[in-house]
Amino acid sequence: MQGQIIQLLSGYYDIAVDGQVIRTRAAGNLRNKHVSPIVGDFVEFTPAPDNGELGYLTSVLPRRNALVRPPVANVDQAMVVTAAAEPDFATNLLDRFLVYLEGQHLDVIITMTKTDLLDESRFDQLRVTMDGYERIGYRIHMPRQPFLAGDLTRLSGMLADKLTIFTGQTGAGKSTLLNHLVPELELDTAAISKSLNRGKHTTRKTTLYPAHGGLVADTPGFSSLELLDVETEELRDRFPEFVSVAGNCKFRGCQHLREPQCAVKAGVADGTIMQSRYDNYQQFHEELAARKPVYDKKKR
Numbered sequence: 001m002q003g004q005i006i007q008l009l010s011g012y013y014d015i016a017v018d019g020q021v022i023r024t025r026a027a028g029n030l031r032n033k034h035v036s037p038i039v040g041d042f043v044e045f046t047p048a049p050d051n052g053e054l055g056y057l058t059s060v061l062p063r064r065n066a067l068v069r070p071p072v073a074n075v076d077q078a079m080v081v082t083a084a085a086e087p088d089f090a091t092n093l094l095d096r097f098l099v100y101l102e103g104q105h106l107d108v109i110i111t112m113t114k115t116d117l118l119d120e121s122r123f124d125q126l127r128v129t130m131d132g133y134e135r136i137g138y139r140i141h142m143p144r145q146p147f148l149a150g151d152l153t154r155l156s157g158m159l160a161d162k163l164t165i166f167t168g169q170t171g172a173g174k175s176t177l178l179n180h181l182v183p184e185l186e187l188d189t190a191a192i193s194k195s196l197n198r199g200k201h202t203t204r205k206t207t208l209y210p211a212h213g214g215l216v217a218d219t220p221g222f223s224s225l226e227l228l229d230v231e232t233e234e235l236r237d238r239f240p241e242f243v244s245v246a247g248n249c250k251f252r253g254c255q256h257l258r259e260p261q262c263a264v265k266a267g268v269a270d271g272t273i274m275q276s277r278y279d280n281y282q283q284f285h286e287e288l289a290a291r292k293p294v295y296d297k298k299k300r
């Protein structure tokens, strides 16, 4: 039989098949092959015999992709949950997430949370910024008030037939949003876990949950450094709006920094490329260049 792993629990693999969940263990020959099945893997398994023993996971089918952090295979898209306030919105952090997700070749939806905490003028200002991201090609979900039925329906519609990972800064409101989208989940949110004295980081293990005809995963937080998982020279390829004009740069291999007749810098000057995106690109480039020796050492 075939199914998809939705949860790993101390040596057990929970496999979803036709809306049912079947618990299995890895077959001996699978373990010997040094294959580590992860959540999201499509697998073959032998169902449990009638004597109460568990079924056996026998092989992992080829992966379309696999994220390392969180370990999830066959991901279709990422929902980047971004707080408008508390913590304050910063393009710098959003662009770091986008750099990471571009590296995974995932479709991206940027969802703005906590817009209820904004006054009109700040909301309008952020709307203009998000329109800029929309022009790059990212899908944007930015309701004026969080969690209204119509907005949730629109967002739910984006989940059908997809495996979606929810990612974003700790405290951005991932679990809260997921609980509104899929009330059966009842995920812990920061406010609740604080009262139970379990600290701030509420999201730990990775589980896939059925949601509106698709599967969703809440993911643990990243540090801002981990997100820049790229070689310095390849950073420019993680900015899609740079890639689409780079053919017009005078120099092939232009890094869009000090080179003359650079189409990216021209785009920034004429307003077709966001200044903040370019500023962040420069900053990330410097950060990566500064840590390069460490990277080289790791590679050897």
Ligand SMILES: Nc1nc2c(ncn2[C@@H]2O[C@H](COP(=O)(O)OP(=O)(O)OP(=O)(O)O)[C@@H](O)[C@H]2O)c(=O)[nH]1
Binding pocket: 113, 114, 115, 116, 117, 146, 168, 169, 170, 171, 172, 173, 174, 175, 176, 177, 188, 189, 190, 191, 200, 201, 202, 203, 220, 221
């Ligand atoms: N005002 C307001 N508060 C919100 C909104 N969404 C979430 N919050 C609050 O923000 C805090 C953090 O929300 P969580 O859902 O726990 O955030 P998270 O991103 O899942 O955090 P981690 O699990 O630590 O990664 C909680 O106190 C929520 O009640 C919103 O739209 N408006």
Ligand SMILES: [Zn+2]
Binding pocket: 246, 249, 250, 254, 255, 256, 257, 259, 261, 262, 263, 264, 265
């Ligand atoms: Zn250039």
